[in-house]
Amino acid sequence: xxxxxxxxxxxxxxxxxxxxxxxxxxxxxxxxxxxxxxxxxxxxxxxxxxxxxxxxxxxxxxxxxxxxxxxxxxxxxxxxxxxxxxxxxxxxxxxxxxxxxxxxxxxxxxxxxxxxxxxxxxxxxxxxxxxxxxxxxxxxxxxxxxxxxxxxxxxxxxxxxxxxxxxxxxxxxxxxxxxxxxxxxxxxxxxxxxxxxxxx
Numbered sequence: 001x002x003x004x005x006x007x008x009x010x011x012x013x014x015x016x017x018x019x020x021x022x023x024x025x026x027x028x029x030x031x032x033x034x035x036x037x038x039x040x041x042x043x044x045x046x047x048x049x050x051x052x053x054x055x056x057x058x059x060x061x062x063x064x065x066x067x068x069x070x071x072x073x074x075x076x077x078x079x080x081x082x083x084x085x086x087x088x089x090x091x092x093x094x095x096x097x098x099x100x101x102x103x104x105x106x107x108x109x110x111x112x113x114x115x116x117x118x119x120x121x122x123x124x125x126x127x128x129x130x131x132x133x134x135x136x137x138x139x140x141x142x143x144x145x146x147x148x149x150x151x152x153x154x155x156x157x158x159x160x161x162x163x164x165x166x167x168x169x170x171x172x173x174x175x176x177x178x179x180x181x182x183x184x185x186x187x188x189x190x191x192x193x194x195x196x197x198x199x200x
Contacts, residue, residue, distance in 0.1 A: 119183035122152045123171040157190035
């Protein structure tokens with residue numbers, strides 16, 4: 001009789017534990033997303049917090065200002081002014097390195113010069129070992145390596161970092177059935193996310 005009661009207790013505890021894990025799986029991504037958005041909100045809002053005492057108003061002003069700059073940059077006069085500023089910053093010693101690096105970094109993720117758009121499998125460490133990366137440069141003549149070499153960036157999992165490899169094209173396989181966004185998520189999460197594959 002005691003063994004039957006213990007079995008029921010074990011089953012009840014396992015069921016509770018399963019419910020807890022299931023609740024954690026549902027709530028943890030939501031909580032983490034909200035927390036990251038909260039950190040981003042505070043980070044932006046804090047820029048004007050010393051001048052504006054109303055929480056949230058600094059965030060609204062900065063976001064509105066960004067939209068405003070994007071809108072006015074389409075005008076001919078503003079475009080000429082921005083091109084002049086860009087030209088000046090790119091030729092100022094010291095500032096040039098910082099400015100061009102930041103500009104190229106943001107353009108790699110957005111705009112008409114995005115770099116992380118072509119996911120590939122790269123054979124780097126051994127004949128049977130492949131890593132997921134992105135083609136970032138197909139012009140290796142500047143390094144005197146020829147047309148048969150290609151630049152592949154491999155992001156690290158769970159980190160804002162990665163490694164650039166220059167490989168023979170024969171060691172790079174183009175991935176055409178997975179979007180660049182899904183490939184990036186798959187890489188940075190260590191392969192734990194599910195991806196939507198395009199049917200050929």
